[in-house]
Amino acid sequence: MEEVIAIAIGVLAASGTWLILRPRTFQVVMGLCLLSYGVNLFIFSMGSLFIGKEPVIKAGVPQDLLNYTDPLPQALVLTAIVISFAMTALFLVVLLASRGLTGTDHVDGREPKE
Amino acid sequence: MNLMPHLIVAPILLPLLTAACMLLLGEKHRPLKARINLVSTLIGLIISVLLLIWTQNQSSPASIGVYLPSNWQVPFGIVLVVDRLSALMLVLTGIIAFCALLFAMARWDRAGASFHALFQIQLMGLYGAFLTADLFNLFVFFEVLLAASYGLMLHGSGKARVSAGLHYISINLLASSLFLIGAALIYGVTGTLNMADLAFKIPLVPEADRGLLHAGAAILAIAFLAKAGMWPLNFWLVPAYSSASAPVAALFAIMTKVGIYTVLRLWTLLFSGQAGASAYFAGDWLIYGGMATIVCAAIAILAAQRLERMASLSILVSAGILLSAVGFAQPNLTAAALFYLVSSTLALSALFLLAELIERSRSSSDVLIEEDAETLPTLIEPPPRGTNLDDEQKVVVGQIIPWAMAFLGLSFIACALLIIGMPPLSGFIGKLSLLNALLNPAGLGNDINAPISTAAWCLLALLILSGLASLIAFSRMGIQRFWTPLERSSPILRRIECVPIVLLLGLCVVLTIKAEPVLRYTQAAADTLNNPERYVMAVMGARPVPSPEAKAAMLEVQP
Structure with missing residues (x-):
């Protein structure tokens, strides 16, 4: 399972980085999105990966670290998801404003010279 | 009841509540x-000053105030901490916010929507970032302020601002991702995000994990240094900065x-001399x-043609000086750097305000951001009802100060x-004490023969040469x-726009006179x-406040 997660994070981060370096604003937005997904998975995996373990204390399960997974990264991921989602929405607004003001979707606000 | 511990959380709650009221x-x-x-903003400033006075009056050598939000036991909950450094930054933020707001009230706050609410949220993020003692909470406050x-x-809109804003936002979103990766790595290695707990656990990290810890810290540092403005980030x-209003x-x-503060705080805490293999x-x-x-x-800066650009580049020069001085991990140099930080921040804020007034007085042919003319109210306009009347019931708006040019000059x-x-x-005292600390690594008069490293000589030379470059550019x-313009009408200034500049520069004069206590x-x-x-x-060592039941039980046991 670790390999699958690692490959997923790697692919997301790599495609995110490539897209961020592209010249069109929409590609940059998509790149930032993918990168933030990769980062969220990364935080999640930092709490060690387990299948079928509870993050919060449950009645009937012995209260030791063997039976639970770390709840903190899950809480952190939740915060990070909310923040990155809001920021992406804000970035989209700026993208549209920039498109409206400059008439181009190039990140520099003008088309490169031929 | 002792108010002091609750005062620590006040600088965060006050702007939050104010912003909420404004949105309503x-x-x-x-x-x-x-x-x-x-x-x-004024109350926030007063609270910061009270906190600063509190840190001064404590008899203990460290004088650190700790606040536990929600009364959680220390490594498990978020902690807010105020010490001398945070108190200093809080006061500095308060002063600059107050002056910037006064200036904005003249006309800039009318240039777009929700200026005042955003302003307060910005303040909340700044105050929070200076107060928090938890890595993830720091991320949250960074996001709030960002x-x-x-x-x-983007306030005031216009092509230049939106283009620059687009780059600004994407860089900061990227830096936030790096921040999260760094924080997650550090959490993965040490199992904590509390800064004090991290300082405690980092010397104990096993050798096999140390590389991972260093990688995490380095990635985290990239996020901070991008905000602090280190080359090439x-x-x-x-x-x-030069296109913002x-x-x-x-x-x-x-x-x-803020970037420099977090680097200073985390680096001195996590990688201090006691950090074992990770020291410095x-x-x-x-x-x-x-x-x-x-x-x-x-x-x-030698090539800059616009005053705003020069001001932004001066920010970079001062950021470079501060980062370099922090890197020496030498207490007297850090002290000098902090003094320089206060002085240069006040001066740079004043310069940004001044830049707009000076550029306004130039001929209209080279107005910088032409869209401003549409979004901003014109300078000479019929006064809005019920606003901006001075003592003599004259309208303050558009009143010509005869000394305008003299004031600007x-x-x-x-x-x-x-x-x-x-x-x-x-500024001179700041730079002089930096030079002094570089030449006396062991402290003045302690060990005259202490060797001065090559890096110290380099920084010394750069301090003087960067001063020379600024001198040429500013002259x-x-x-x-x-001097050059032959005929030109005197610019129209409003008193409310001059007051913040006078305040900021006046504070620098006070700083000059009171340099000794500030340096202390x-x-x-x-x-x-x-x-x-x-x-x-x-x-x-901070303990949560006991619950009423526990208190009653203790009282019963005691007699």
């Missing part, structure tokens, strides 16, 4: 919102200092990265002296703006930073 008020009632904002800064950056800064740029002058990790990177920043910014000279670091103002700018204070702050065990003990 909606788009109308702008004068009312401006007044609420001003009062709230989210507000995106809005403020600072290309976003100059266009963004004047009061916003003045407030942003403290934003790079990557200190050379700070020293030489800072120097590279100084070189690049000083060369660029004198303020420009004062700003230039402060930023270049020439006598007699506080040229002064000649162009004030920064020395004490640097000593606290140099002895992280005090901070760790204070935070880890």
Whole structure:
């Protein structure tokens, strides 16, 4: 399972980085999105990966670290998801404003010279 | 009841509540919102000053105040901590916010929606970032201040701002991702995000995990250094700051200092001399990265043609000096750097405000951001009802100050002296104490024969040369703006726009006169930073307030 997660994070981060370096604003937005997904998975995996373990204390399960997974990264991921989602929405607004003001979707606000 | 521990959380709650009230008020009632904002900012400043006085009056050497939100036991909950360094930054933020707001109330707050609410949220993020002692909470406050800064950056709209804002936002989103990766790595290795707990656990990290820890810290540092403006992570800064509206740029002058503050705080705490194998990790990177920043910014400042650009580049020069000085991990140098930080931040804020007034007085042919003319109210306009009346019931708006040019010229000279670091103002004292600390690594009079490292000589030379570059650039700018124009109408200034500049520069004069107590204070702050065990003990020793039942039980047991 670790390999699958690692490959997923790697692919997301790599495609995110490539897209961020592209010249069109929409590609940059998509790149930032993918990168933030990769980062969220990364935080999640930092709490060690387990299948079928509870993050919060449950009645009937012995209260030791063997039976639970770390709840903190899950809480952190939740915060990070909310923040990155809001920021992406804000970035989209700026993208549209920039498109409206400059008439181009190039990140520099003008088309490169031929 | 002792108010003090609750005062620590007040600088965060106050702007939050104020911003919420303003959002409820909606788009109308702008004068009312401006007044609420001003009062709230002033109260925030007073609270910061009270906290500063509190840290001064404590008898214990560290004088660290700890607040446990929600009464959680220490390593498990978020902690807010105020020590001398945070108190100093809080007061600085309060002063700059107050002055920027006064300036904005003249006309800039009318240039777009929700200025006052965004302003307060920005303040909340700044205060929170200076107070928090938890890595993830720091991320949250960074996001709060960044989210507000995106809005403020675009305030007034226009092509230049939106283009610069687009770059500014994408760089900061990227930096936030790096912040999260770094924080997650550090959590993965140490199992904690509490800064004091981290300082406690880092020496105990097994050798096999140390590489991972260092990688995490380095990635985290990239996020902070991008905000602090270290070369080569600072290309976003100059266009963004120089196209932002004047009061916003003045407030942003403290934003790079947030990056420097977090580097200083985390680096001295996590990688102090007691950190075992990780002691002073990557200190050379700070020293030489800072120097590279100084070189690049000083060369660029020689080529700058606009005053706003020069101000932004001066921010980079001062950021480079501060980062490099921090990297030496030498208490007397850190103390001098903190004094320099205060002086240069005040001066740079004043310069950003001044820049707009000076550029306004130039001929209309080269108005910088032409769209401003549409979004901003014109200078000479019929007064809005019920606003801006002075003592004699005359309208303050558009009243011509006969001394306008003299005021601009004198303020420009004062700003230039402060930023270049020439006598007699506080910039000189800041630079002199930096040079002094570099030449006396062991402290004045302690060990005269202590060797001075090559890096120290390099920084010494760069300090003087960057001053020379600024001197040339500022003289040229002064000649162009004030002496060359043959005939030109005196600019129209409003009193409310002059007051903040006078306030900021007046504070620099006070700083010059009261340099000794301020330097003593920064020395004490640097000593606290140099002895992280005090901070760790204070935070880890904080106990939650017992619940009423537990209190009653204790009372029953005692008799």
